[in-house]
Structures are given as C-alpha cells and as structure tokens.
Amino acid sequence: MDKGQIGRYLKEKGLMPSVQRIEVYFYLLGNKMHPTADIIFREISEIIPSLSKTTVYNTLKLFVEKGLVSELRTDKSEARYDADVTKHGHFKCRGCLNIYDFEISMNELNNKSLDGFIIEGYQLNVSGLCKECMEIE
Numbered sequence: 001m002d003k004g005q006i007g008r009y010l011k012e013k014g015l016m017p018s019v020q021r022i023e024v025y026f027y028l029l030g031n032k033m034h035p036t037a038d039i040i041f042r043e044i045s046e047i048i049p050s051l052s053k054t055t056v057y058n059t060l061k062l063f064v065e066k067g068l069v070s071e072l073r074t075d076k077s078e079a080r081y082d083a084d085v086t087k088h089g090h091f092k093c094r095g096c097l098n099i100y101d102f103e104i105s106m107n108e109l110n111n112k113s114l115d116g117f118i119i120e121g122y123q124l125n126v127s128g129l130c131k132e133c134m135e136i137e
C-alpha cells in the first residue's frame with residue numbers, strides 16, 4: 001500500500017486520513033518487527049518534527065479500536081504494534097528481543113478441553129532463541 005492508498009483505506013474505516021495517521025500506518029506496514037509506540041514515535045518524528053508522543057499513542061489506540069492494528073503484550077511493561085491483523089502466533093527471542101511471526105491454523109489448536117465453546121480470537125506467544133542468536137551462544 002502506498003500513502004495514497006492508506007489515506008483511502010483510513011477513510012473507508014471511518015477515520016480522517018491525517019498525515020500523522022498515514023505515516024504511523026505506513027511505518028507499521030513496512031516494519032514487521034512489531035515496534036513499540038516509542039520506536040514509532042522516534043522514527044516518524046524524523047519525518048514530522050512537530051509530532052507529539054501523545055498523537056502517536058492516540059493514533060495507535062484508535063487503530064486498535066478500529067481493528068486496523070493489533071496490540072501485543074508479550075511483556076507486562078511494553079505494548080508492541082502489528083499491522084498484520086490476520087491470526088498468527090508470535091515468537092519472542094530472549095537474545096535479540098525480536099518478535100517473529102509464525103502461521104498457525106485454528107485446526108492445529110487442540111481445543112478438546114474447550115468442547116462446546118466457541119473460540120473467537122487468540123494470542124499465541126511463545127519464546128526462546130532465534131536461529132541467529134543460537135549461533136552466537
């Protein structure tokens with residue numbers, strides 16, 4: 001998606017396509033490492049020097065509410081953001097602290113213990129060491 005398309009997409013979702021919102025979404029689409037609000041702020045304030053941290057926080061909150069972005073909390077302290085709202089799992093490496101996406105299907109989930117329940121969403125977080133960090137250790 002280019003910035004023009006993002007503008008139209010935001011409008012479709014009922015949001016005013018302000019420059020800040022377009023930049024935040026554009027950044028998230030291009031950065032799959034699940035940045036924190038602080039990282040997003042730092043990166044985008046280079047493009048928009050007048051940007052405030054509050055605007056970034058509010059924008060992210062709005063995107064999450066509208067279902068454009070998902071918020072993940074792999075730690076209690078920091079929220080990370082993901083423009084990929086399809087169902088997928090997250091692997092957090094304890095070495096480099098990167099978060100990697102992995103695919104998972106509902107069928108793979110053993111939901112026998114939830115017989116008769118309907119699963120409407122899930123967050124699957126696993127942790128360990130990624131390939132690169134394993135080579136360093």
Ligand SMILES: [Zn+2]
Pocket residue numbers: 093094095096097098129130131132133
């Ligand atoms: Zn790693």
Ligand SMILES: [Zn+2]
Pocket residue numbers: 034082084088089090100101
């Ligand atoms: Zn993800």
